[in-house]
Amino acid sequence: MSENIKLMQGNEAIAEGAMIAGCDFFAGYPITPSSEVSEILAARLTKKGHIVIQMEDEIAALGAVLGAALGGAKALTATSGPGMSLKSEHIGYASMCEIPCVIVNVMRGGPSTGNPTLPSQADIMQAKWGTHGDHAIIAITPSSVNESFYETIRALNLAVKYRTPVLILTDEIIGHMREKVIIPEKDTLEIIDVKLPDVPPSEYKPYNYKSGKVTPLAPMGEGYRYHVTGLSHGETGFPSAKMEVIQDAQNWLIDKIYNNIKDIEKYEETMTEDADILIVAYGSVSRSAKAALSMARAAGIKAGLFRPITIWPFPEERIKELSKKIKKILVPEMNMGQIILEVQRAACNNIVKGLNIVSGEPITPDKIYLKIKEMM
Amino acid sequence: MPKTTIKFDYDKYLRKDTLPHIWCPGCGDGIILKSLLRAIDKLQYKKDDVVITSGIGCASRLPGYVDFNTIHTTHGRALTFAIGIKMYKPRLKVITVSGDGDALAIGGNHFIHAARRNIDMTLIVFNNYTYGMTGGQSSPTQPYGSHATTTPYGSVEPPFDTCELAKAAGATWVARSTSYHAVQLEKLIADALTHKGFSVLEVITNCHISYGRRNKMKSPVEMIKYQKEKAVPNRSAVNMTPEELTGRFKTGLIYEKKDSLEFVEETYKQLELIKQ
Ligand SMILES: Cc1ncc(C[n+]2csc(CCOP(=O)(O)OP(=O)(O)O)c2C)c(N)n1
Ligand code: SF4
Ligand SMILES: [Mg+2]
Numbered sequence: 001m002s003e004n005i006k007l008m009q010g011n012e013a014i015a016e017g018a019m020i021a022g023c024d025f026f027a028g029y030p031i032t033p034s035s036e037v038s039e040i041l042a043a044r045l046t047k048k049g050h051i052v053i054q055m056e057d058e059i060a061a062l063g064a065v066l067g068a069a070l071g072g073a074k075a076l077t078a079t080s081g082p083g084m085s086l087k088s089e090h091i092g093y094a095s096m097c098e099i100p101c102v103i104v105n106v107m108r109g110g111p112s113t114g115n116p117t118l119p120s121q122a123d124i125m126q127a128k129w130g131t132h133g134d135h136a137i138i139a140i141t142p143s144s145v146n147e148s149f150y151e152t153i154r155a156l157n158l159a160v161k162y163r164t165p166v167l168i169l170t171d172e173i174i175g176h177m178r179e180k181v182i183i184p185e186k187d188t189l190e191i192i193d194v195k196l197p198d199v200p201p202s203e204y205k206p207y208n209y210k211s212g213k214v215t216p217l218a219p220m221g222e223g224y225r226y227h228v229t230g231l232s233h234g235e236t237g238f239p240s241a242k243m244e245v246i247q248d249a250q251n252w253l254i255d256k257i258y259n260n261i262k263d264i265e266k267y268e269e270t271m272t273e274d275a276d277i278l279i280v281a282y283g284s285v286s287r288s289a290k291a292a293l294s295m296a297r298a299a300g301i302k303a304g305l306f307r308p309i310t311i312w313p314f315p316e317e318r319i320k321e322l323s324k325k326i327k328k329i330l331v332p333e334m335n336m337g338q339i340i341l342e343v344q345r346a347a348c349n350n351i352v353k354g355l356n357i358v359s360g361e362p363i364t365p366d367k368i369y370l371k372i373k374e375m376m
Numbered sequence: 377m378p379k380t381t382i383k384f385d386y387d388k389y390l391r392k393d394t395l396p397h398i399w400c401p402g403c404g405d406g407i408i409l410k411s412l413l414r415a416i417d418k419l420q421y422k423k424d425d426v427v428i429t430s431g432i433g434c435a436s437r438l439p440g441y442v443d444f445n446t447i448h449t450t451h452g453r454a455l456t457f458a459i460g461i462k463m464y465k466p467r468l469k470v471i472t473v474s475g476d477g478d479a480l481a482i483g484g485n486h487f488i489h490a491a492r493r494n495i496d497m498t499l500i501v502f503n504n505y506t507y508g509m510t511g512g513q514s515s516p517t518q519p520y521g522s523h524a525t526t527t528p529y530g531s532v533e534p535p536f537d538t539c540e541l542a543k544a545a546g547a548t549w550v551a552r553s554t555s556y557h558a559v560q561l562e563k564l565i566a567d568a569l570t571h572k573g574f575s576v577l578e579v580i581t582n583c584h585i586s587y588g589r590r591n592k593m594k595s596p597v598e599m600i601k602y603q604k605e606k607a608v609p610n611r612s613a614v615n616m617t618p619e620e621l622t623g624r625f626k627t628g629l630i631y632e633k634k635d636s637l638e639f640v641e642e643t644y645k646q647l648e649l650i651k652q
Contacts, residue, residue, distance in 0.1 A: 067447070
């Protein structure tokens with residue numbers, strides 16, 4: 001493989017990753033610190049002959065993305081905090097109607113307008129619970145520019161494979177910093193494309209969940225005429241108020257994600273084998289955590305790092321396992337304590353402490369190191 | 377005017393296993409549905425090429441009953457889905473059906489922006505002056521002084537004029553009809569669909585259940601009579617004074633602008649130019 005290395009910004013890596021993954025529709029609405037994603041796609045995706053459109057707000061942007069996705073597009077939108085709040089209703093619609101799409105949230109803190117130019121990780125729980133009703137979501141937290149590129153490709157793949165919205169949660173640090181990205185040859189990548197169902201239209205059930213498999217979403221306009229509704233619906237897609245249908249359909253939305261958790265989950269471990277203290281960190285904070293880990297090891301403290309890359313579904317089984325031998329866990333986050341709740345749940349017999357900074361100041365390695373020392 | 381076939385075969389377009397529909401007996405929405413099917417049939421559109429999106433409300437339940445590519449979206453947002461699929465697959469004929477609340481209250485922003493873009497689609501607004509589905513609350517088209525559950529002492533808000541709003545925002549084809557004028561309605565729908573650009577058709581429809589019975593029109597018959605009596609063909613309206621037009625509404629083609637720049641075409645022209 002000939003290596004093609006490029007220096008770019010995190011937001012640019014998302015745009016490039018999307019393009020190489022076959023994204024062929026983008027709709028957005030400007031907001032700092034995510035606007036570069038739209039700007040870069042407006043300049044480049046269009047040159048490939050694809051639509052990039054600025055809608056009148058974020059609700060409309062996701063609506064357009066879902067409309068295009070029903071036509072067969074691999075569609076993407078990007079936003080930050082307030083825009084994410086506006087997108088919530090359509091994230092629920094995408095979940096309920098099982099429409100693939102990728103939503104990028106370059107987190108900036110809040111509530112409300114918050115800190116437009118500062119980093120944050122305060123939308124982690126919103127990512128899971130932001131829309132009303134029960135559903136399962138896939139969310140990914142890259143921690144570098146290179147990872148932003150590759151995880152965007154994976155996000156688009158997962159969206160199509162599981163017919164679900166997939167969220168990419170970065171933050172202002174990752175979005176705006178410049179690092180190298182190793183651009184691969186396209187044919188070395190696994191790309192999951194939208195395809196037609198393998199049954200004729202007369203046999204097509206758009207929500208064939210009783211098969212236990214995710215049925216391909218037939219692109220509209222290709223002979224498969226079906227109905228899409230946010231009302232509870234059975235396998236045919238038409239609304240149903242039958243209690244068993246409501247229950248089954250609801251179970252399916254959760255099961256299709258959690259029954260495939262091994263395929264969806266992704267994390268990285270550093271020096272966890274002999275660790276006495278575990279740091280659980282994701283996104284830009286995990287970079288500081290890695291540096292703190294070296295400081296701790298140099299000082300003779302056996303620290304290890306667990307870094308979720310797929311943050312939802314949370315890799316709780318692995319945390320549970322690790323917590324059997326590692327009794328102390330530190331969870332540094334740029335929020336008031338969100339993922340720590342999941343860690344505490346998975347590691348309920350352990351000492352789990354948080355390190356929480358929400359001033360917009362990044363969490364530095366020495367702060368994490370000090371906290372490790374304090375806990376030992 | 378083309379003859380309306382009485383013996384029209386609706387069955388070939390209906391999803392019969394989704395029936396009975398949810399509409400109250402006497403609701404005007406079924407008349408609009410039938411007119412829409414006749415218009416589509418007249419134009420010989422292939423079912424596979426037709427996409428119908430809708431929002432939430434009684435009117436917005438229409439797509440579920442008809443055998444096209446149908447998307448029952450979220451309240452007010454049907455036009456955003458329509459724009460997405462139309463931009464992605466321009467060969468599709470995209471129609472949005474929406475209630476007055478859906479199109480003009482919660483969806484008002486999308487309404488004016490779709491009009492501004494002059495995108496080649498058709499919006500049919502089912503105006504029953506109320507929120508039918510949720511039980512008769514106030515709507516942005518509710519006439520001044522009329523009653524709704526949330527304006528029990530009469531509305532003190534001026535209503536929107538759907539057609540004037542559409543025209544001002546940039547729609548290039550604007551018309552109004554009623555569920556009484558079914559023959560005219562069918563023709564106007566066909567004209568709306570063939571117009572290149574954003575076409576808006578407002579249909580005054582009767583909801584005796586949520587609107588009529590609070591406003592001295594308890595039965596569908598009284599409401600249909602209202603539509604018949606208050607409708608003023610646009611060509612007659614030009615000779616009438618504002619006083620004579622008070623409490624009445626214009627019907628027929630209200631505005632048409634041909635050969636304006638259309639959004640899908642402009643976009644694809646540009647894509648062709650910049651293509652690498
Ligand atoms: C976001 C949201 N807000 C409110 C509702 C509740 N709701 C359902 S239908 C409706 C109004 C429908 O009125 P209209 O659009 O005029 O349609 P009609 O039922 O009269 O045909 C409302 C407010 C909803 N479904 N979603
Ligand atoms: S409530 Fe009104 S608009 Fe809704 S179905 Fe009944 S009559 Fe029609
Ligand atoms: Mg209404």
